[in-house]
Amino acid sequence: MLKSNPMNLSFEKAHDLIKKSEDIKIYTHIDCDGVTAGAVLSSMLDKLGKDHEVEFISLDQMDDLVSENELTIFSDLGSGQEMDKLCTSNSQTLILDHHPL
Ligand SMILES: [Mn+2]
Numbered sequence: 001m002l003k004s005n006p007m008n009l010s011f012e013k014a015h016d017l018i019k020k021s022e023d024i025k026i027y028t029h030i031d032c033d034g035v036t037a038g039a040v041l042s043s044m045l046d047k048l049g050k051d052h053e054v055e056f057i058s059l060d061q062m063d064d065l066v067s068e069n070e071l072t073i074f075s076d077l078g079s080g081q082e083m084d085k086l087c088t089s090n091s092q093t094l095i096l097d098h099h100p101l
Helices: 006-020 032-047 059-064
Strands: 024-029 052-057 071-075 092-096
Touching (some): 006 092, 032 052, 032 071
């Protein structure tokens, strides 16, 4: 019953990605909600025992980013930016953003 909800399915997919990744990078927006979201994500990964790094970035830095980690999480950004270059076969990508496309 719970699994038929699209939000629960997305949550399960995100959870599976995080569970199987050992090298995680978080890029989060350097503003109030982005810093908060990055802190929450970092605490969650700490509790899961996942090695990770958090970097606070502005939107104009997006074009210069390179996905080098097993899993790259974009927090409070990514839904309105060009992400094709960052979504490679070598790195899984998770976009957690509340902004419109
Ligand atoms: Mn923000």
